Amino acid sequence: MLNIVSSVLSYPFTQFAFAFVCLALALSGKLSLIAARVVLLVAGALASSALRQAAQNFHLSTKLEITLHLLTWIIIALLFKWINPRPKATLARTDPEQLIPLKEAAATFYGKSRVSGHLGAYVAESWGEKHARFGGKSADDQVLSMNAYAIIRKAPIYGKRSPSNQFEFIDKEIREHLEGLVFQEGMTRARCNLSECQGTFVELSIKKKDLDRLIDNMQKEARK
Numbered sequence: 001m002l003n004i005v006s007s008v009l010s011y012p013f014t015q016f017a018f019a020f021v022c023l024a025l026a027l028s029g030k031l032s033l034i035a036a037r038v039v040l041l042v043a044g045a046l047a048s049s050a051l052r053q054a055a056q057n058f059h060l061s062t063k064l065e066i067t068l069h070l071l072t073w074i075i076i077a078l079l080f081k082w083i084n085p086r087p088k089a090t091l092a093r094t095d096p097e098q099l100i101p102l103k104e105a106a107a108t109f110y111g112k113s114r115v116s117g118h119l120g121a122y123v124a125e126s127w128g129e130k131h132a133r134f135g136g137k138s139a140d141d142q143v144l145s146m147n148a149y150a151i152i153r154k155a156p157i158y159g160k161r162s163p164s165n166q167f168e169f170i171d172k173e174i175r176e177h178l179e180g181l182v183f184q185e186g187m188t189r190a191r192c193n194l195s196e197c198q199g200t201f202v203e204l205s206i207k208k209k210d211l212d213r214l215i216d217n218m219q220k221e222a223r224k
Contacts, residue, residue: 012057015050019043027079044076099158099167099205101189106147112215113147116222120150150164154217155210159190159201170201 026036048069055065066216100108114121130143151157158167191200 012050012054015046015053019046019050022046023079038117040076040080047076086135098208100208100211102148102151102157102187102199102204102206103144105151105206105211108211109218110143110147110152113218113222116219118218118222120147120218149209151206151214155206155214157204157206159204162189162200162202167203167205168201170204215223 005100020043022039025031026040026043031039051065051068051072055068060068110121110124124143124146125139127146131142132139134224156172159170160166161168188204189200189202190204
């Protein structure tokens with residue numbers, strides 16, 4: 001089987017065809033950003049290999065071959081930077097009454113972790129006191145922000161993509177790019193500045209059952 005695949009890919013035309021398929025897949029918006037960029041690099045490698053063989057078959061000059069290679073990778077580099085598969089909005093399939101505001105959830109999680117003697121509570125307090133001295137948020141806001149980030153890393157959150165009035169599930173890829181999330185107005189809003197998730201989410205919330213699960217796991221850690 002591998003011999004057949006290798007034989008098929010040995011023809012420049014086939015390599016160009018596969019390169020265009022990879023290019024179309026990378027630009028389709030159906031892949032995550034990382035996967036799309038990997039596929040884009042594969043497309044570039046296939047196109048470059050096809051150009052090398054075509055240059056040999058048609059006796060192209062070295063200068064022309066180098067120029068074509070450069071153009072290929074310039075195009076790949078531009079697409080690599082431009083490509084932006086945006087996560088699709090997914091309406092929250094839950095009763096809004098089952099959602100808890102993220103700020104309230106952060107306060108509950110912090111309170112439970114403090115009562116349980118979990119190290120995270122004291123780390124958050126130390127962080128809050130230290131950074132409050134430099135101005136900006138109060139120590140309490142710093143503590144809540146740190147607990148909110150802990151929640152976001154481990155559980156799905158929901159919000160309304162302004163100006164929408166519908167709760168959406170906020171994609172995991174966005175939650176993982178925490179450096180792109182800027183909390184505003186007491187964690188009721190979050191602005192994402194990354195190219196994958198530009199926009200503002202309001203009324204950030206978490207399901208009660210997910211918060212209960214996080215608290216249960218945290219209390220188990222505290223008992224160890």
